[in-house]
Amino acid sequence: xxxxxxxxxxxxxFVAVCATLVLALGLSWAHDRMAxxxxxxxxxxxxxxxxxxxxxDGARELWLIAVNPLCPHCRQxxxxxxxxxxxxxxTRLGILLVDTPKLPAAPAFANVVVDGMWWDVRDxxxxxxxxxxxxxxxxxxxGGRYLRTLPPxxxxxx
Amino acid sequence: MHYAQTxxxxxPRIRTGPGHKLVSVLWxxxxxxxxxxxxxxxxxxxxxxxxxxxxxAPAMSLGxxxxxxxxxxxxxxxxxxxxxxxWWRSFGAGxxxxxxFVVVASLSLIDAGSDxxxxxxxxxxxxxxxxxxxxxxxxxxxAPGAHASAxxxxxxxxxxxxxxxxxxxxWAQARETGRSIGxxxxxxxxxxLVTRLALWWGLDLARGMSPLS
Numbered sequence: 001x002x003x004x005x006x007x008x009x010x011x012x013x014f015v016a017v018c019a020t021l022v023l024a025l026g027l028s029w030a031h032d033r034m035a036x037x038x039x040x041x042x043x044x045x046x047x048x049x050x051x052x053x054x055x056x057d058g059a060r061e062l063w064l065i066a067v068n069p070l071c072p073h074c075r076q077x078x079x080x081x082x083x084x085x086x087x088x089x090x091t092r093l094g095i096l097l098v099d100t101p102k103l104p105a106a107p108a109f110a111n112v113v114v115d116g117m118w119w120d121v122r123d124x125x126x127x128x129x130x131x132x133x134x135x136x137x138x139x140x141x142x143g144g145r146y147l148r149t150l151p152p153x154x155x156x157x158x
Numbered sequence: 159m160h161y162a163q164t165x166x167x168x169x170p171r172i173r174t175g176p177g178h179k180l181v182s183v184l185w186x187x188x189x190x191x192x193x194x195x196x197x198x199x200x201x202x203x204x205x206x207x208x209x210x211x212x213x214x215a216p217a218m219s220l221g222x223x224x225x226x227x228x229x230x231x232x233x234x235x236x237x238x239x240x241x242x243x244x245w246w247r248s249f250g251a252g253x254x255x256x257x258x259f260v261v262v263a264s265l266s267l268i269d270a271g272s273d274x275x276x277x278x279x280x281x282x283x284x285x286x287x288x289x290x291x292x293x294x295x296x297x298x299x300x301a302p303g304a305h306a307s308a309x310x311x312x313x314x315x316x317x318x319x320x321x322x323x324x325x326x327x328x329w330a331q332a333r334e335t336g337r338s339i340g341x342x343x344x345x346x347x348x349x350x351l352v353t354r355l356a357l358w359w360g361l362d363l364a365r366g367m368s369p370l371s
Binding site: 007008010011012014015018022025026028029032033037126129130131132133136149150151 | 248367
């Protein structure tokens with residue numbers, strides 16, 4: 001190898017590594033977009049109820065906020081969702097503990113007044129529904145059918 | 159003859175002494191100061207203080223957030239400079255990393271100015287936002303952080319300011335390599351487009367099926 005060619009090989013390797021990383025990112029994105037994600041559906045049997053028995057019977061809508069006990073902003077998102085909850089319309093608020101391999105001994109949100117708290121023990125939220133943003137609110141009708149998702153920090157109920 | 163060939167192959171070299179290096183370091187510190195001020199204002203406008211305060215995080219966290227953002231900005235400038243250095247060096251062209259790093263850091267002041275103007279317009283004259291979006295960035299037409307899609311978020315900075323930054327980055331490469339501006343402009347445009355695509359894909363991967371707004 002000539003000295004000039006040797007001086008070029010390291011920069012060329014760097015450019016090749018950059019191109020490979022971008023290509024890998026693009027392939028991961030394409031794979032993720034083509035994955036057969038299921039539409040969310042709230043079936044209490046899929047989850048483990050935590051704390052007091054859920055009080056969602058007769059609810060017209062269930063607002064289920066995805067919370068991770070280690071997420072520092074989730075309490076703020078929960079307070080905002082509670083404030084935006086339509087009053088007197090049969091809408092209930094619940095917490096879904098996600099990305100939590102082991103149920104916390106004393107759940108961080110045990111003292112928060114909600115109508116139900118569930119532990120996503122099967123990782124349904126991430127692995128079947130494909131959702132990944134903590135603090136979002138999944139809205140279901142009384143039968144558990146998915147209606148919409150509100151992003152974290154939404155200003156008011158649509 | 160040998161000297162003539164060398165002169166043609168690379169840009170004219172100006173010897174830089176310790177004084178010039180000191181000026182460069184002070185200039186970079188000044189750029190860091192500008193970015194610090196812009197970032198603190200962005201944090202204030204985004205209401206991060208309320209969120210972090212509610213989560214029990216100490217006030218010092220906001221300083222660390224701003225500091226890490228400024229360091230991240232310089233790391234990004236470093237990566238951009240390193241890529242162009244590697245690109246031109248792989249073709250055997252002369253290219254000075256440190257000098258180009260200072261140029262790219264200086265050009266980031268265009269972004270700082272654009273970000274500051276966007277904040278001022280959102281605060282004081284929201285009616286102007288849609289008219290100035292083609293200049294300052296398409297994202298100005300929507301609420302801060304509220305992009306309908308990851309694609310919209312990735313291309314939120316597209317505007318005349320971004321085109322000016324691309325053109326000046328290409329001009330700096332042309333000057334550094336002693337070439338005409340055509341190929342550097344093509345490389346810079348392609349680099350910008352690829353980074354926007356990577357940002358789009360990265361945002362999509364981070365959010366999954368969760369909506370952004």
